[in-house]
Amino acid sequence: MSAAPSRPVCILGLGLIGGSLLRRLSDSGIRAFGYNRSTPTVDAAVTDGYRASSVLPEVLAQAAADDAIVVLATPFTALDTIITAVRDTAPDCLLTDVVSVKEQVAELVGRLHPGARYVGGHPMAGTSQSGWAATDPALFDGAMWMVTTHDDTDADDWLAVAGLARAAGSYVVPAANDAHDRAAAAISHNPHLTAAVTATVGAGESDLALRLAAGSFRDGTRVAGTAPDLQRAMLEANSIALLNTLSETIDRLTAARDALRDNGDVAAIVDDGHRARRKYEEIAGAAPTPITDVRIGDTGWQQELRRQAHLARVWIG
Template identity: 70%
Template sequence: MCHCVEVTAASAIPTSSDRSICILGLGLIGGSLMRALQISGHHVFGFNRSAATVEAAVASGHDASTDLVATLERAAADDAVIVLATPVTTIEDLLGEVAAHAPNCLLTDVISVKQAVADAVARHAPGVRYVGGHPMAGTSRSGWAATDPELFRDAMWMVSTEDDTDPSDWLTVAALARAVGALVVPAAPDAHDRAVAAISHLPHLTAAATAAVGAGESELALRLAAGSFRDGTRVAGTAPGLQRAMLEANGIALLNVLSETIDRLLAARDELRDHGTVEILVDDGHRARLAYEAIAGSDPVPITGVVVGDPGWAQEMRRQAHQARVWLG
């Protein structure tokens, strides 16, 4: 991977395979990343606790093992970038093993909260260099069978960008995201966690409530259910353990947006009961959806004028990302 500090053009995206990638956890995200990196010419190997998953990965031509220590020792020997890709509930033990067997490797992760992971790294692997990441990609399915090397194509990939982030390590992690087709969104861990509470974790709870009320109504209701119910409850189909791990690790930010959601629904209930209308909520929701469509539906606007490592680079990256811009290398 490219270690140069100044990257100003898309043509400079590093895709070389001179640095190995070691992925811990080969579920939907880790497994898809393994497949995508292998296709893009990287040397990639990984660990998974379950022998069935490792067998499936090996059967499809990948380099995977159930031996964590051996995998980490190999990562240390290769100076590999280690990608933590297990549910957040399992990382403490893994981080201790990383610190013990590969303490000099650069560590990143693909977990959906960033502050809790950063705290866990500081506690359980205090000497390890770490730059967090979070690809905004997924499906309601899980496991190796659900992996897809195109999962990250044009997806947003948040990369933790703090004032003390090492520029070279940041570029290595950002280049990894770019190598599998993702667009880099630089953000601070706490800002990321508030954002994903609103746009990723909250939708699981509103989907769950909508699904439960619909199913509680009648089988007739489920028979009549069409597009609005199908799409509005889709994420409730994700394995409950994965949903809980994700949501509960971001509890405080989720509490805030859940409370705001309840307040909006209470106001709509009062408006409907007292005045027979749902105007305010419907209008607010429509405007919000159009704002989302304007961002999601147009070409990404690149972050410009920032040289990674120059004074203030991280702050300027974050400022532009807050205007919905992305880093394209």
């Protein structure tokens, strides 16, 4: 696999994720250009030496002329306007996205732009900062980048999107949209809610408590500092999966509360959490195991990629 996509990349939305992607691809010598509705953001990007514009039709006309890969990189709540514009001006471009849910984005693309060549994506990278000033071309280095892999996914389009993720420095995790959304609820969206409630309970106690707060509070509440509108857009777009993980969280905390009240012990919740954290450290701490023996395009390649992804393996080309 070549590390560089064979065509230009057009990025719609230049916040933390889209902006970092524009920088990374451009810095690597790939022809990349971006759109943002905010003029200050565009000015900042241009000042930093990148190609950006706040005129969406012009950016999309350029994408169509270049046969660019178009990347949706706005918050979920802004997608409908953007997808409609893509349909009107760059309908034949290969379309992907970097939004944190996949089923709802696929549904939106299917409804607003039914003829789209679309392969979804989601880089598992971010900080609690947002906006162009927070962008970092190294943001995706070694990150996991989910790429939608269904039984009807086109091999060439999949390879183009997976190649984009690789060019950004990431490993490719091939998964179905619903499996991704359940996973994202469990390891990203639910942690945002537990961080938020942990912060609220701590701050509600007293300023003395916040003065005494150390590592467990600092790390455990970090993502509660993310801009609230971005958190809402992300969490509310994945509400069904999130309801399930949130209900399980409440059930487990209630069982812990009952055990603490009735027996004075927290053994079960502490032991379960310790075992889970150790398993995470095993998977995240080791170099990723590559997916092997799959040729993209061979019969059943999509199923086989997904099967190996469930073994925590990654595609590296």
